[in-house]
Amino acid sequence: MTLPSNATWTHHGGNGPTAHFYGANGFPTGVYSPLLARLTGHVTLHTLDLRPTWPKVGPPPVRQDWQMYADDLISFLEQTADAPVIGMGHSMGATCTILAAARRPDLFKGLVLIEPAMLSRTLALLAKLLPKAVMNLTQPAKGTLKKTDT
Numbered sequence: 001m002t003l004p005s006n007a008t009w010t011h012h013g014g015n016g017p018t019a020h021f022y023g024a025n026g027f028p029t030g031v032y033s034p035l036l037a038r039l040t041g042h043v044t045l046h047t048l049d050l051r052p053t054w055p056k057v058g059p060p061p062v063r064q065d066w067q068m069y070a071d072d073l074i075s076f077l078e079q080t081a082d083a084p085v086i087g088m089g090h091s092m093g094a095t096c097t098i099l100a101a102a103r104r105p106d107l108f109k110g111l112v113l114i115e116p117a118m119l120s121r122t123l124a125l126l127a128k129l130l131p132k133a134v135m136n137l138t139q140p141a142k143g144t145l146k147k148t149d150t
Contacts (some may be wrong), residue, residue, distance in 0.1 A: 003075040006056050009048040014040030017109070019086035021047045022093030023071060025117075028053055034091070043086060048076045050093070066092060070099035077107045084109040091117050 010029065017029060021036060027048045029036075039045050051057060051072055061068060062073055077085060087095040087108045094116035101108045
């Protein structure tokens with residue numbers, strides 16, 4: 001896999017083992033600046049921005065699963081990491097890090113997960129069967145749609 005050329009990421013510097021942090025859905029990486037600044041005292045840190053924030057990203061993808069974001073992370077690590085990293089993430093970013101580590105455990109030497117977003121098998125099946133318009137009427141989608149964009 002090759003990471004698309006419009007992907008955006010940041011090397012935050014730091015000291016120690018290499019780590020990658022993946023943020024939550026709807027949160028630009030800058031929101032995590034205070035946390036990331038503290039982490040760089042302990043790790044050499046990289047962050048890949050989530051696909052919807054990349055420039056010229058185009059219309060939303062047809063795929064509605066998070067494996068695409070895990071694939072982006074795998075591609076990023078394949079292209080930038082010389083050795084296994086500590087995978088870190090919050091919410092959707094934590095879940096996508098789990099998905100990436102399950103598929104490519106050789107890229108990770110550990111995981112630090114903050115509130116991974118998970119669904120039961122029943123809810124996951126229901127989410128696949130219901131039209132997106134109906135899913136947007138449920139929580140947390142309703143709350144996400146009401147968030148401000150600044």
